[in-house]
Amino acid sequence: MSLSVKEAKNLITEIKKRDTSLGKDMSRWWMYQNHIITAANVAKTIASRIKGMDTEQAYVGALLHDICRTNERNEKRFHGISGYEKLINLDENAARSALLHMFLWNKIRPFEECKQMFFEKKKDYDFVAEYIKNTKVTDEDLLIQLADNLSNKNGFVTIEQRAQDLSERKGISIDKEWLEMRYKLKAYFDKKVGCNIYNLFTKAAVLVKER
Ligand SMILES: [Fe+2]
Structure with missing residues (x-):
């Protein structure tokens, strides 16, 4: 089963309605919306240049x-897991994306190193670790x-800009390994596409205000 673009957008609209009814501060919604729409456009643009994607x-x-x-x-639960559960009966591929998007190259660190991400829920960690162990990494992942x-x-950013943004927002320092895993990922797709993928995303091309 898979969701169409329209159905996927409707799901986001439902989330927005739910957040509004929960009384959340919606002044930051645009940030979330720009992030996911940009990610969607970036993924689609790269996929369109690779045969078979x-x-x-x-x-x-x-x-x-x-x-x-x-x-x-609010839920105190890693959003990759709750996203997977929300999507698994609607779109298996999208559920997988939600589950794996934080684990670059489908690699997961020991529980002790990522327990904060999992809100200390070992059962959730074990589920992801087991899933990763039993699945082969794909280009889609x-x-x-x-x-x-x-x-x-704000739309498309380079890996360095994203690192800077994260370190400012979360007050964490970005280490060499963090950057290298992402550089390797970019290099992998540069090669597949046959150019520096940054060149595909000028400000005009990428995004942002899809309503
Ligand atoms: Fe994200």
Whole structure:
């Protein structure tokens, strides 16, 4: 089963309505919206240049990868897991994207190192670790991971800009390994597409105000 672009957008509209009815501060909604729409456009653009990749699947997967992100703190549950559960009966590929988008190259660190991300829920961690162990990494997985890293609230960003944004927002320092995993991901797609993928995303081409 898979969702069309229209159905995926309707799901986002539902999330917006739910957040509004929960009384959340919606003044930041545009940031979330720009991030997911940019990620979707980035994924679709790259997919369209690679033989055999499904552009609609790429768009839908990237649009929905953070489907449970806005309510993560309320639920105290890693949004990759809750996103997977929300999507698994609607679109298996999109569910997989939600689950794996934070684990670059489908690699997961030991529980002790990522327990904060999992709100200390070992059962959720074990589920992701087991899923990763039993599945082969695909270009579709990697594409959503890259697209997530090339988009923020303002639209398309480079890996360095994304790193800077994250370190400012979360007060964390970005280490060499963090950057290298992302550079490797970009290099992988540069090679597949046959050019520096940054060149595909001028300000005019990317985004942002799809309503
Ligand atoms: Fe994201």
